[in-house]
Amino acid sequence: MSVVSSVAPRSGRTTELVLTLGAVGIVGLAYVNLGLATSGSVPPGLAALGLGYLGVAMAFHLVLRWRASYADPLILPIVTLLNGLGLVMIHRVDLAKGRDIADGVALRQLMWSALAVAIAAGVLVVVRDHRLLRRYTFLAGAVGFALLLLPLVPVVGDQQFGARIWIKVGGFSFQPGEIAKLALAVFFAGYLVQTRDALSVAGRKVLGMTFPRARDLLPILIAWLASLGVLVFEKDLGSSLLFFGLFVAMLYVATERVSWIAIGLALFGAGAYVAYLIFGHVQTRVLLWLHTFSPQALETSDQLAKGLMGMAAGGMFGTGLGRGRPDLTYLAESDFIIPSFGEELGMIGLFAILVLYALLVERGLRTSLGTRDGFGKLLAAGLSFSLALQCFVVVGGVTRVIPLTGLTAPFLSSGGSSLLANWTLVAVLLRISDHARRPLPDPAAGSAVAEARTEVVRLP
């Protein structure tokens, strides 16, 4: 450490409390706004729902005070706000589709939120030090790949909306890819921190970049084949892009070698192009992406077109909560929740949501920078980048930056698996950030050992 400060480091818990209260307040206001716009009255159950949500957020805040008192103070408020806005928008779509609050998607999502927060709190309590996770590197890897490929297993796998990324057990469906993201980040971090020296030092220099030896290419090739498998057999470009991007980014962080990015991009580009040439469903996706409004594309699917028209209807300032027609878009509460926000909160509102995501990612990367151990650094960077990449794939998909895929917007979209995975991801990030921001024992303050009279042996 280059700087030794005598100022007492701030835990940031008070900041977090104030910001979290503000976030719950904004969510409450949005809920009231929605009620006023749709029925002209303050929605019933405001107190119960508001206090319930406040209770969940406060409980998590208290767990942080108890178990991770130096954790990053911005992460919880941001996630509370995103999750709450998601709940309001899901409720809004419920209303538009004439679903009662009792049998609506929103109530289910609220329960999932509470469960996700409980599990995240459990992770914080149980995992006292993120370095413990490193012990389970290969177990995490096995679980991650298994989850990733589980939807392909004939009995449990389930194809929905053209992508085989669901598993169905006893009427209960789940998107295992979300959990796989977490497990794989742990695996990549543990694996790369072990092998980074071999992957970064040896190699030969070509065009100013040091390229790895052929045998060191094996891991990236395996990751590549796995992601291509996801693309081709699960028909899920989003997950494929997410896992491969995550791996390449973590490989780059571990080795500090730009050549890995070049190799990764080349491999993915080639793989995607070949898949485009061979597989009809990939061609369809590209057609829908590039020629969304062509008659041929509209005949296949007009869901992207409808989402775009919804966003355009919102314009710069939006129609206002409860005043648009998000129900005219398919999957308005899950995959297309971003266009729903764009329609009712406008470009400005969508910008705000994107900035919240960017801030969350930035806090994660900052955690990575501040962490002292390599595993923590890699894990924090990987998890943060996976969030950023997922946002890019989801929002980019509905705004025609890339072909549309079936990923959920973290914390916003309805879906239990997504909430569980992302809250757990946040718990791990908070755990690492606690470690990163916790002050080292101050040598000047002295300890019992330091104060004891001992012989000091000076070595030459």
Add this chain to the structure above:
Amino acid sequence: MNTPVRRLSFLVAALFAALLVSTTLIQYVFASDLNGRPDNRRTLLATYARERGEILVGQNPVAKSVPTDDEFKFQRTYDDPELYAHITGFYSFFGAVGGLEQSENSLLSGASDKLFYRRVSDLFTGRRPSGATLETTLDPAVQKAASDGLGDAKGAAVALDPKTGAILAMVSHPSFDPNTVAGHDLGTVDKNYQALTKATDRPLVNRAIGGDLYPPGSVFKVVTAAAALSTGDYTADSELPGPAELDLPLTNATLPNHDGGACSPSGKVSLEQALVVSCNTAFGDLGMKIGADTLREQAAKFGFGDAPSVPMRVTPSSVPAELDEPQLAQSAIGQYDVRVTPMQMAMVAAGVANKGVVMQPYLVQSVIGSDLSVIETAEPTELSEAVTPEVASTLTDMMVAVVDDGTGRRAQISGTKVAGKTGTAEHGKGRRAHAWFISFAPADDPKIAVAVVVEDGGTAGSETSGGAVAAPIAKQMMEARLNR
């Protein structure tokens, strides 16, 4: 490992920047293109959800938007639908079609620039934006008289206030029920609309101002007489030849009178007498004497060749550009290729009634905002001076004589001087002629000018038949106005 993490944050920034750009492109740059797409259901719903203004006849709305529980928010309904179908038009999935719904769509929908300040104030006061209400000039009694008079017959009737140009009645038969094509069930609406567009008697066409136009027949003689009097070479007493048949130069054909006989025992008639008995030979001869240019110019002064907006566009009436002598003689009695709208012939009657000045016809008296403030009021405007007051006075006397002593007796109203002219327009061998009547009353202080045409209503060769069929309708319309 910190350097690559920092670089990664730049990549993250670039990814989010791309999303901000794409969002801006969709929600701002290309938003109006996307909103303007014909398959954009949101835009359609938004136009429905705004309360459209009413169309008033007298104080009663004949077209209004009624709140509904379905997703379109408002249902457009029409009262007395058949009577006012061509006035209102209709508002449906196909947009605003025909009538005021189409021609004043932006006012009714509230999108017009004239309503700009109102929209701004709606924004701040939170008032629900709504369209403007149109108050028409129609007189429901005259409109009803015209429609009842036409009955099941095909044809059209127009009544104007000669002093202002206000349209008092505009009826076209057959009519239709706009409610059948304004519903919210696309399947039914589409079926009904297809049936209307394919119907052989074309109920969607407003025959009063459009469609295929009509040959005017003898009512056009008023224009020929006006042209002759305006040259200064003729008076009401000028003597014209009135034989049973007029030899047409260049051909072997002749121009006969309706009844095959001479217009007077002597074979000579005055101009006034020629109009009273509707003497074809005299007017054919007169047309050739004054020349095609004079006739065409006179017609133009009455409004022929113009396409006024009332605010629906009126199809221009026409006198052919090239006429040889026989064609000129035919044209002078309203045959050959002279084509008119009933609106144009009502303007001729109104022009003579209003001391020679033709007023611009208009249907909208005032535009009223949703807060009942008057946004716009119609200003009567002169279209042209068709004839001098002196010529107008002479023509009036001649037309009074037509009703008092001639072919237009069926339009007489006791206690009121009526000026009029009958017409029986042939349109093809073996088909019944169109019966025409134009008139105005009272002759000394005109309150209403009328043009009526009944398709296939007259009997070819019998001038009085036109008067017999069309004149009573005109009479009922004038009475409806005068008895107010």
